[in-house]
Amino acid sequence: MTSGHIAGLDACAPRRPRRSAFVVITAALLLSSGASAQQSGTVGGDRVLRVCEDPNNLPFSNRAGEGFENKIAELLARELGWTLEYTWFPQRMGFIRNTLRGRDPDSNRFKCDLVLGVPVGFELASTTKPYYRSTYALVYAKGKGLDSVTAPEGLLGLEPVKLKSLKLGVFGQSPAADWLLKHHLFDQVVSYQPQSGDPERYPGEIIEKDLATGAIDVAFVWGPIAGYFAKSATSAAVAVVPFQPDPEIQFDFRIAMGVRFGEREWKDRMERLIEANRPRIQAILAAYGVPQLDDEGRIMTVPADPSLTRGAKAGK
Secondary structure: OOEOOOOOOOOEOOOOOOOOOHHHHHHHHHHHHHHHHHHHHHOOOOOEEEEEEOOEEOOOEEOOOOOHHHHHHHHHHHHHOOEEEEEEOOOOOOHHHHOOOOEOOOOOOEOOOEEEEEEOOOOOOEEOOOOEEEEEEEEEEOOOOOOOOOOHHHHHOOOHHHHHHOOEEEEOOOHHHHHHHHOOOHHHEEEEOOOOOOOOOOOOHHHHHHHHHOOOOEEEEEHHHHHHHHHHOOOOOEEEEEOOOOOOOOOEEEEEEEEOOOOHHHHHHHHHHHHHOHHHHHHHHHHOOOOOEOOOOOEOOOOOOOOOOOOOOOOO
16 A cells, blocks of 8 residues: 555555645646656556555565455456556655656556555545545553553543553554644654665564564554454454544545546546445455444444455565
């Protein structure tokens, strides 16, 4: 996924909404859209679905094809009757420039034509209608005095001594960071970089490594990361507590697919595929533990795709 996948994900993740520079970036993209449109006729002309992905970013994607975006890409390719190919690049700064908007030096065609996970309104691509809506969550290991926390506000109701003893892991520039600041808990924060320069690092380490070893007591992360790594945790049972939509702090984001500006026909085709396969896409997301919200902001109960297994360890 992309927008650095929401803070703590990658270069395309949902973060705190940013308005500065939006007008300038959008204007530049509009000026360049004519050139992109001239290339749109080549998308799919050779019956190849070219997807832009990160090679080491579970639960979204990895080179072995074990992420839920990999599974959705496979589904789309089958429905199209096309071959699936990937262009791999870490979802860091420069991801879109080196994938969706980058050209193959030999053929001069674009390297790939579809990004599977961008927040609606993402500045660097034209976004389809959303195919899922998720939210941030707090995560803790059960049996360590936090089991009474069944909503984020429950953390605030802990005994003061207990609350002040907690080490709180959070990615910078995220809604969760704003929430902790609002409730005067920021002096207890263990801060994580939204984007690491190391391609071997992955956001799920905050749960799989640091929460598991006790380096932190509570992790605040984007819901798909929380759900996936909680399900795969082996050292202790892990609780996932989603944030509800909030009028003051935006915790929930609608996630879409991204194409180049000016490629209206290609975008329309993707939107038709999403709509026709929405239940199957939701079942894939459910198999990965992704918290899914309905239009009213309520957690949905969705049957998981029984054919999916997730035996691979993150980052491998």
